[in-house]
C-alpha cells in the first residue's frame with residue numbers, strides 16, 4: 001500500500017514535469033503579416049524608420065522597427081506581467097495575447113528604412 005502511494009506521487013511529479021516541458025515546446029510563433037494588422041495601437045507613439053513622429057515622442061519613445069522579434073515580444077510580456085513599469089505600455093500590453101506579441105515582434109523586426117508606411121497608421 002505504502003509502495004503504491006510513492007509510485008503514484010512519482011507519476012504525478014513526472015506528469016507535472018512533462019506538462020511544463022510541453023508548454024515550453026509549443027512556443028507561439030509570430031507572423032509579420034498578422035502583426036501588420038495589430039500595430040495600429042502602437043504607431044501613434046512608436047515611430048518606425050519612415051514614420052515621422054511628432055516632438056517629443058521622437059526623443060522619448062523607443063524605436064521598434066528593426067529590433068529583434070523575441071526582444072519585443074519579451075518586453076511586451078514584461079509590461080503585461082508588471083516587471084516593466086511604464087503605465088501606458090502596461091495597459092496596452094494587458095490587452096495583447098501571446099500570439100499578438102509574437103506577431104507584433106515579427107512585424108517590427110521586419111521593418112527597415114525602406115519599408116512602406118503602414119496603411120493602418
Ligand code: HEC
Pocket residue numbers: 038039041042043044045046060061062063064071072073075076084085086088089092104
Ligand atoms: C501612448 C504612447 C505609446 C503607445 C500607444 C505604445 N507605446 Fe510602447 N512605449 C511607449 C513609451 C513611452 C515606452 C518607453 C517606456 C519605458 O521606458 O518603459 C515604450 C516602450 C515600448 C517597448 C520597449 C522597447 C525597448 O526598447 O525596451 C516596446 C517593445 C513597446 N513599447 C511596444 C509597443 C507596442 C507593440 C505598442 C502597440 C501595441 C505600443 N508599444 C504602444 C509609448 C507607447
